[in-house]
Amino acid sequence: MATETVMEHDVDKHDDGGNAWSGAKSPFKASYGKLMMWYFLLSDAFTFAGFLIAYGAIRFSSPTWPVPDFVFSTAPFGVHDAPLIFVTIMSFLLIISSVTMVRAVQEGHRENKNGVVFWMLLTIVGGAGFLGCQAWEWNNLIGTEHMTVNTNPFGSHEFAGEYLDEKGGSFDAGDSYLIHGHTAENGEFQWDQRPVRYETGETTVEQFGPKSFGALFFFITGFHGFHVFSGVVFLLIICINVGSGLYVERKNGYEMVEKIGLYWHFVDLVWVFVFLVFYLL
Amino acid sequence: MANVSYEESIKKVYWGLTLLAIVTLVEVGVSLLGKGHIISGAEDMMWLVYLTGLIIIVLSIYKAYFIIYEFMHMRYEVKGLAVSVLLPTALLIWAIIAFFQEGDSWKNRRQQIKEKNQEKIDPQGMYDDSDVIRLDELG
Numbered sequence: 001m002a003t004e005t006v007m008e009h010d011v012d013k014h015d016d017g018g019n020a021w022s023g024a025k026s027p028f029k030a031s032y033g034k035l036m037m038w039y040f041l042l043s044d045a046f047t048f049a050g051f052l053i054a055y056g057a058i059r060f061s062s063p064t065w066p067v068p069d070f071v072f073s074t075a076p077f078g079v080h081d082a083p084l085i086f087v088t089i090m091s092f093l094l095i096i097s098s099v100t101m102v103r104a105v106q107e108g109h110r111e112n113k114n115g116v117v118f119w120m121l122l123t124i125v126g127g128a129g130f131l132g133c134q135a136w137e138w139n140n141l142i143g144t145e146h147m148t149v150n151t152n153p154f155g156s157h158e159f160a161g162e163y164l165d166e167k168g169g170s171f172d173a174g175d176s177y178l179i180h181g182h183t184a185e186n187g188e189f190q191w192d193q194r195p196v197r198y199e200t201g202e203t204t205v206e207q208f209g210p211k212s213f214g215a216l217f218f219f220i221t222g223f224h225g226f227h228v229f230s231g232v233v234f235l236l237i238i239c240i241n242v243g244s245g246l247y248v249e250r251k252n253g254y255e256m257v258e259k260i261g262l263y264w265h266f267v268d269l270v271w272v273f274v275f276l277v278f279y280l281l
Numbered sequence: 282m283a284n285v286s287y288e289e290s291i292k293k294v295y296w297g298l299t300l301l302a303i304v305t306l307v308e309v310g311v312s313l314l315g316k317g318h319i320i321s322g323a324e325d326m327m328w329l330v331y332l333t334g335l336i337i338i339v340l341s342i343y344k345a346y347f348i349i350y351e352f353m354h355m356r357y358e359v360k361g362l363a364v365s366v367l368l369p370t371a372l373l374i375w376a377i378i379a380f381f382q383e384g385d386s387w388k389n390r391r392q393q394i395k396e397k398n399q400e401k402i403d404p405q406g407m408y409d410d411s412d413v414i415r416l417d418e419l420g
Contacts, residue, residue, distance in 0.1 A: 028358065038362065038366050039366070042366050046369075053381075061385070063388060095301045095302060106290060262353055265349075280312040281338075
């Protein structure tokens with residue numbers, strides 16, 4: 001049948017289908033699996049772009065927005081007032097795991113089974129580390145700072161002014177603040193909104209920040225975290241398959257490792273933009 | 282790919298790691314500068330805030346380019362594949378412009394409604410009490 005045609009085309013000898021998409025010739029000189037992974041990633045990029053553009057549009061529509069380096073300034077082990085440090089470490093974890101993935105793909109091209117397993121395991125550790133960091137970040141935001149999908153205790157002052165209670169102090173327009181709270185005797189959580197007076201003379205209490213901030217944060221970083229989680233699961237499965245020698249027989253330069261590599265780099269790529277819009281800008 | 286030796290390609294990967302790490306650190310530094318953490322008062326200079334924002338966006342796009350072209354090996358794929366994957370994302374430029382414009386418009390409309398609600402509406406002069414004789418004034 002088509003086996004002879006396949007032999008003629010060098011790129012197609014890796015193809016399991018045998019007949020190179022039945023057209024006797026691979027489009028774009030790529031295997032079916034790799035090309036479809038690219039198009040899946042393209043569609044996924046549009047999903048993420050939809051989320052991030054929604055974030056941008058809502059942020060543009062708000063008169064004030066919580067300043068990210070105030071919101072994200074806590075790190076584990078009691079570190080406070082360290083703006084963006086923890087999330088930079090998280091970014092490094094993803095970048096490093098991306099690099100170890102490149103190494104795994106390289107070892108795959110050399111048909112070096114043990115090398116692939118070693119570098120894939122390091123990638124899995126990096127991905128799991130990122131998930132752990134994200135779990136801590138979420139736990140801190142939900143448990144300590146009481147941010148939820150529809151409550152945003154991180155506000156921003158629209159005008160300059162001063163606090164009226166004994167703590168005193170004045171603030172500038174655009175300053176971000178965290179509304180604190182306490183657990184009442186009946187076990188219910190209560191907010192402690194402090195009275196403030198603006199320079200315009202108007203007196204009010206601390207206002208909650210834009211409601212959508214929490215929902216956008218949890219849904220977008222959650223959707224990305226879910227991608228990381230599925231990536232780790234797939235990496236683990238493929239790593240076990242590599243170790244069992246499944247891909248040795250295929251003699252296609254560990255193409256499966258290459259495909260999961262594409263997905264893993266995409267997860268890193270998305271984080272570049274999540275990091276940009278949520279933390280840096 | 283094929284004409285690069287194994288040792289050279291390994292070197293290239295670790296160079297890529299260094300590059301991405303440095304770009305990320307620069308991004309964080311520039312971001313903190315724009316928020317006034319490095320030089321206090323910098324956050325009040327609007328031109329600096331916009332400039333730092335622009336620098337961060339450009340660096341992020343560079344990082345994305347590097348990841349796609351080096352780590353995902355787009356450089357070594359057929360040109361048609363690269364175009365068919367990357368060209369559709371150009372549509373997003375339009376989406377970004379349109380939706381940010383829309384968001385800005387929502388803000389202006391809300392502000393307008395707020396201002397209009399605070400206006401006293403009195404087309405017939407009913408609440409202008411300078412020419413109203415009150416009963417209690419008549420005694």
